[in-house]
Amino acid sequence: MPRYLTAGKVGLLALIDLYLSGQTASSARLNVLDFIASHVNAAPGQGTDLSHLSFSLTQDASEVLKPSRDWASSIPGRSVHDILLQRLWTLDGLDSLLMLFEDLGKQVSTTTTSDQAKRGLSRASPLGQFIRRCSVEFTRLQFADFQALWDGFRAWRASTYDTWARKHPTEASRQSVDASFSGADVTIGEGPVTTADAVVSSEDADTILTFSIHQLQKLGTRLPEDVRHKLQSWVEGQLDSGAQSLQHFLAFFEHWKAGQYTMALDSLHRYFDYSLVAKSGTDNMRVYYQYALLHLSVLHADFDCWDESVEAMDECIATARENQDTACLNFALSWLLYLRQAKASGQASPFGSVAGVVGAGGHEQDEVAFLKTKAKETKHWSLLSSTLLDEAKLEMYERGTTSKALEHITQSQFLNMLHDLRTLMPVASLFSGASLDRLGLASLAGRTYEELEVLHCGRSPSSDRVRAACRIAYGSAQSGRYNRALHLLQEVNVSVRGVLKLEQRIKAFVMLVQMTRSLRNDNISEADYHFRQLQPLRSFSDPEIDFEIFLTEIDLLLKRQEPEKAWEKVNAQLRKLKGTANADIGHRLHLLVLKSRIFASCNQSTKAFSIAMRVVSSSSRYLLVPIYLEAIVALTGILNDLSEFVVARQLLEAALPMIFESRQARLLAQAMVTLAESHVGAASHQDPPGSTKQTQGMRSAENYVERAREVYASLEDFSGHLECLCMKAELARWRDDDASAAHADALYLQLLADKQVTGTTS
Known part of the structure; x- marks a missing residue:
């Protein structure tokens, strides 16, 4: 593989020669300069697609020179493309190639004559630097490399033969031998040389390799298969140990995201070894060493090897302090704080204290204040x-x-x-x-x-996009849009294929959506199956997934009519959260709501009332609105059990607008049913029999029941749907409406029959 000079750069030199000789029209000069500059300073930028970047390095002359067809030349009736093809095909041997470099070398000189002032280039200009670099490498080529460059150039320009031959048949007849390579390979020495080999240099490979590593670090994804194979073939053609070092660093990220811990560790150690060979001097290696230790610590933590992660992070911080690398030190301390929060446990965190490292206090707030101060000082x-x-x-x-x-x-x-x-x-x-x-x-x-998908798609790390998509999908499932949720998860799974942890996270939410649907359909056997599939996914060290799995487990136990087991598990989880540092207070309050519901279902309304009141008070103080609304609905149900119907109705009517805005469909249906029970209780126990007020209360209850039935139907909630139909039938009988009661009974029996048919089919 050439170090810098390739067939594509020879073609670019030919275009520069045309520009300097004044054969381009004045209207096209800006376009020609823009084209030359984009190839001379070709570097990946923001929003660059990796697959497109690797493909652009392997294009032949017909693709590279396609824009020049629209540029006018100084010769009427001919474009820059026509003149450039003529210039390329006049290079009929090694002598003509040598003359091209000699002519261009004369354009860049330390002296300035009148002729050079008109057509020459400054040695410090971008074009002058490019020509000088190409010329220096060309003069240093061995004869075998010189021959290889010429044969590679023939392979690169071969695709333009037909276009050039149509306009220059006489000259084409003398070079008809090159027509046989059009789209084919050129044999050099012991093997063929393709167009890709002809246009890719060591510098191009290093550029795209460095860009690939940057993308992997930023986005947390994996390389496309075609790009990975191209990079592997390019790096194998180099003898530079620096490229070998980057290759192993790239392999480290690939194995890391694939979940191959041992191979990732081995690749990182190989990166250390090759960096020692590539970078002479201990000072350069110190810089590599501390950042590599930072990667090693994060790798250990990602695979739950906490002790090894602590050792690597401590060494990284010590090395950064010794080398006075403030940026690395601050970044390491920030990561240490993050990892301590991620590894929250009842015991002391294995990561120790950031403030202890820097000599400040021992509280996390002091550590945050220290990092903020240092960040402001260093900007x-x-x-x-x-x-x-x-x-x-x-x-x-x-x-x-x-x-x-x-x-x-x-x-x-x-x-x-x-x-x-x-x-x-x-x-x-x-x-x-x-x-x-x-x-x-x-x-x-x-x-x-x-x-994240609309505005930050190209710059958003894969983990953030997956997390956002999972939250959107799970929210859709809670509203009864299960198919939309599964479709969204399937779409995002395609974009992160091969990244183990992200695939496992998506799988966990797919199972959660399916289990939620099974529980609402009262399909206990299917819910059991999905729950068994979810059990191994609890080892993610992800509090969000673990808590959602726990909530579905409690729902499953309550569906099985096992409140004792549910109560034991809720108590055990509460004890675990109380002994866990940095535990989410919202999770604790949510568990207390579950505990009050379990007590209420076991006819222990007094205990349930005290717990629900504590949750309402705490959640309102912390502005945890969803938990506050859950507690309000649970509290009003308990008040109905205690025959406090008017208070329950007033409380729930006040909270009903917030429940609508929260978009919690199941909570809305439960609130409607509870409100209907409050109206029925007040009408039965406090209103005079046969009075207008009692009739209005019963009609209001029937309206609320019908609304709750519609919500339960959209959620595919079988038990809630049946409960609403039973309540509708009872209310219709109370007002002597036999037709409505019979209709509700028929719907009830039809729903049971459909359920039985569905269960038999499945």
């Missing part, structure tokens, strides 16, 4: 933005102050926009959506999650 805005998000997480989960967390998230988003921190915008949107969810603004939170 490390990405560190400041990520630290603000960590502080928002502490406020949201540990202290429960959602409004304060939202303030920190807004500050982080402002920093991201002010300093163009595009890689941090998606995660800030995720945090913003989570805080809006806790405030009961489900619609706005959903739009925030959609931002």
Whole structure:
């Protein structure tokens, strides 16, 4: 593989020669210069597609020179493309190639004559530097490499033979031998040389290899299969140990995302070894060493090897302090704080204390304050933005102050926009959506999650996009749109194929959606099957997945009529959360709501009332609106059991607008049923028999029951649907409407028959 000079660059030199000789029209000069500059300074930028970038390096002359067909030349009736093909095909041997470089070399000179002042180039100009670099490498070529460059150039220009031969038949007859290579390979030495070999140099391979590593670090995805094979073939053609080092670093990311821990560790050690060979001097290796230790610590933590992660992180921090690398030190401390939060447990965190490392206090708030101060001093805005998000997480989960967390998230988003921190915008949107969810603004939170796909698709890490898609899909499933949720999860699964952890996360949410649907359909055997499939996925160390699986497990136990087991599991989970550092206070309050519901279902309304009142008080103080509404509905059900119908009705009617806005469909149906029970209880026990007020109360109850039935039907909730039909039949009989009662009974029997047929078929 050539180091820099390739067949494509020879073609570019021919175009530069035409430009300098004045054979381009004045109207086309700007286009020609733009084309030359884009190829001379070819570097991947924002939004570059990796597959397109690798393909662009292997294009032949017909594709590369296609834009020149629209540029006018100084000769009337001919385009720049026509003149350029003529110039390329006048290179009929090694002598003509040598003359091209000699002519261009004369254009770049240390002296300035009148002729050169008109047509020459400055040695410091981009074109002058490009010509000088190509000329220097050309003069250093051995004869075998010189011959290989010529044969590669013939292979590169062969695709333009037919176009050139139609306009120059006489000259084409003398070079007709080249027509046989059009689209084929040229044999050089012991094997064929394809167009891809002719146009790719060591520098091109290093550029796309470095860009690939940057993309893997930023997006957390894997290379496309075709790109990976091309890179492997290009790197194997180089003898430079630096390229070998990058190859193993690339393999490290590939194995890491594929879940191959041992191979990822081996590739990272190989990267160390090749970097030692490639980089002479201990100073350069120190820089590589501390960042490689940081990668090693994150790798260990990702595979739950916490002790090894601590050792690598401590060494990384010590090395960064010794080398006075402030950026690496701050980044390592930020990662240490994040990993300590991710590994929350009842015991002391294996990651120790960030503040202990830097000599400050021992509380997490002190550590956050230290990182914010250092970030402001060094103007490390990405560190400041990520630290603000960590502080928002502490406020949201540990202290429960959602409004304060939202303030920190807004500050982080402002920093991201002010300093163009595009890689941090998606995660800030995720945090913003989570805080809006806790405030009961489900619609706005959903739009925030959609931002990752609409606004930040090309720059968003795969993990953030998957997390947002899973939340949107699970929210759709809670509203009864199960097919839409599964379709969304299937779509996002295609984009992250091969990344083990992300595929497992998507699989977990697919199972959660299917289990939710089975539970609402009262298909206990199918729900059991999905729950067994979910059990191994609890080892993700992901609190979000683990908690959702736990909630579905409690629903399954209640469907089986096993409240004792459900009560034991809720109590065990509460004890676990009380002993866990940085546990989400919202999870604890949600478990207390479940506990009150279990007590209420076991006719222990007094105990359920006290627990529900505590949850209502705490959730309103912490602004946890969804849990507050859950507790309100549970509390009103308990008040109905205690015959406090008027109070329950007034409380629920006040909360009903917020329940509509929260878009919790099942909670809305439960609220409608509870409100209907309150109207029936008040009409039966407090209103005079046969009075207008009693009749109005019963009609209101019937309206609420019908609305609840519609919601249950959209959710495919079998038990809730049957309950509403039974209530409709009883209310119709109370007002002596036999036709309505018979219709409700018929619907009840039809629903049971459909259920039996569905169960037999499945």
